[in-house]
Amino acid sequence: MRLTQTHLKILNYILGISVLVVIGLFVIMAILGLEKMLSKTLGYAILYTTITLMIISISIIIIFMILFIKQSKSQKLIIQGRSGVAQSLTPVRFLLEVVFAVVTSYVIWFLIINNGIPFLLHVLNLTPPKGVFGALGLTALFFALWLVIYGFTASYVIEPIRGAKPGSITYIYDEGVYGGYGGKVIEFFALSLKSPYKAIIFIRKDLPTPVFDLVKAHEEAHVRGHHSLILISSVPFIYSLLWSLFMSGILTAPPRGPVFVFIMFKLFLLLLALGFLSIPVMRVFESKADAATYRVLGERAYEYLVQGLRLMYGDRVRSPRDAPFMDRLMHTSSRDAARTGDPLSSIGLWEFPVVFSFLAAVLVSMRASSLAALSLLFPAFLLSSLIVIVLLGLVFLPVTKRFYGGTRRGYYNFSFLLSGIYTIISYLGALAFPDFAVMALVLVVGLALAFLVIRSFLGRAGSALKLLLITYLIFVGVNALIFSLLLVRVVFFRGVVPWI
Numbered sequence: 001m002r003l004t005q006t007h008l009k010i011l012n013y014i015l016g017i018s019v020l021v022v023i024g025l026f027v028i029m030a031i032l033g034l035e036k037m038l039s040k041t042l043g044y045a046i047l048y049t050t051i052t053l054m055i056i057s058i059s060i061i062i063i064f065m066i067l068f069i070k071q072s073k074s075q076k077l078i079i080q081g082r083s084g085v086a087q088s089l090t091p092v093r094f095l096l097e098v099v100f101a102v103v104t105s106y107v108i109w110f111l112i113i114n115n116g117i118p119f120l121l122h123v124l125n126l127t128p129p130k131g132v133f134g135a136l137g138l139t140a141l142f143f144a145l146w147l148v149i150y151g152f153t154a155s156y157v158i159e160p161i162r163g164a165k166p167g168s169i170t171y172i173y174d175e176g177v178y179g180g181y182g183g184k185v186i187e188f189f190a191l192s193l194k195s196p197y198k199a200i201i202f203i204r205k206d207l208p209t210p211v212f213d214l215v216k217a218h219e220e221a222h223v224r225g226h227h228s229l230i231l232i233s234s235v236p237f238i239y240s241l242l243w244s245l246f247m248s249g250i251l252t253a254p255p256r257g258p259v260f261v262f263i264m265f266k267l268f269l270l271l272l273a274l275g276f277l278s279i280p281v282m283r284v285f286e287s288k289a290d291a292a293t294y295r296v297l298g299e300r301a302y303e304y305l306v307q308g309l310r311l312m313y314g315d316r317v318r319s320p321r322d323a324p325f326m327d328r329l330m331h332t333s334s335r336d337a338a339r340t341g342d343p344l345s346s347i348g349l350w351e352f353p354v355v356f357s358f359l360a361a362v363l364v365s366m367r368a369s370s371l372a373a374l375s376l377l378f379p380a381f382l383l384s385s386l387i388v389i390v391l392l393g394l395v396f397l398p399v400t401k402r403f404y405g406g407t408r409r410g411y412y413n414f415s416f417l418l419s420g421i422y423t424i425i426s427y428l429g430a431l432a433f434p435d436f437a438v439m440a441l442v443l444v445v446g447l448a449l450a451f452l453v454i455r456s457f458l459g460r461a462g463s464a465l466k467l468l469l470i471t472y473l474i475f476v477g478v479n480a481l482i483f484s485l486l487l488v489r490v491v492f493f494r495g496v497v498p499w500i
Helices: 002-032 040-068 091-123 131-157 209-225 227-248 259-313 325-331 351-365 371-404 408-432 436-458 461-494
Strands: 077-081 084-089 169-174 183-189 197-204
Touching (some): 131 436, 183 209, 209 227, 371 408
Antiparallel strands (some): 077 169
8 A cells, every 4th residue: 555655646746746847837938928039930849849858758757657566466456348357457557557648648639739730830821710610620620639649548558448349348346446435437539430438447346235236337327428538528628619719819809908817817707617517517427327326226226325425434424415525516415316216306406507697697708898898797697697597497397397207306407407508509699690600500509419418318319309399499489579578668668660
């Protein structure tokens, strides 16, 4: 155990110092204005070369640690695929390989899109594509680049993944080093036409049989839904989109005042909204996995869940509400999905309206041209969006109840989820006005995303399409009614015809 802690501390120090040095280089670059003192070509070349040499040095150190760590007899991971026990591996070596693959792929990708591509465009005397479609094209390019780098790095570095077939699940039985009180899932892109993923499931080998079956069903549900893959890829996708928007010059309105502070404040709001959005996404994924345990084990799934929590946190845990804060944040406080089979029964009724209204207010604030205007727009649209999402969700209730079934809290949350998605689609469409091509693109992509969300809960494509059409027509009808009432008020009470 001492060997494990020592090497992990060394690795943390190396990575921490490296990150600080990289950040320091960017700060020095900004303060001294090296790109102004030198030619842009030379400035990019110096920064790119320095950071690349640092990354190569860090990679050599990690590889050295991987090669020279001795096998620990007291802690071995028994790795079992479809063909039985394949190999054994120490937890330290496996962790180092995973860290090396993930960190190396992220850093190489980051360097290429932040320094390599701008440097290449500068050398070739080219300008980045402008407009929304140009930003989307860059986003697709950047994200595909990360998929290739991450997929190849993981496939050739991490030992259990190297021999795994695309679409397979590799089970690793350990003594609780990675699995917590039960299990953990790690997914990797396979870069194969047969299947886009390879998965590893950690399970503690000393669990009681009922808890072991519960953990296995829970983690396999994560693999079937590709929850880990979605969460892993969301960070590079969001960063690709933001960087593409910056390169295309369409993220912000022309500011009045300090440009740097204004842009950074908008970027902070956008990242904060995306962070808030990621929390309910993770909670929904965990609730869907809990619901899968109910379908496998029946009514005793909740009892086994509490038993597993006690193994992790002690006998003081009598229910999931007694678990530590981080567990309740990620997995919800009630874990009702494990005793109802309804994946949305564990989610609070306030979560979707609050998160989507915050995201909507941030999106509208992107059009503000000053901090004063932003401070007025944000709270106004936050409150109005919250009211709209709740009222629309209540209007959807009769329809969602018929299609969704489940518990009362479940179909309430499903209604609020749909109303939140439609509200975000309408706000994005309004922000794109008068570019009708972009408005059409937002509508198509938004409805496609809504269809995928609905299908993930209903399971049937036909029912999902019906519910999508019905609820969106209701949404359009409500908006048309509100517009008509406003038009009547303007025409008859003020005597003004807007289009004359």
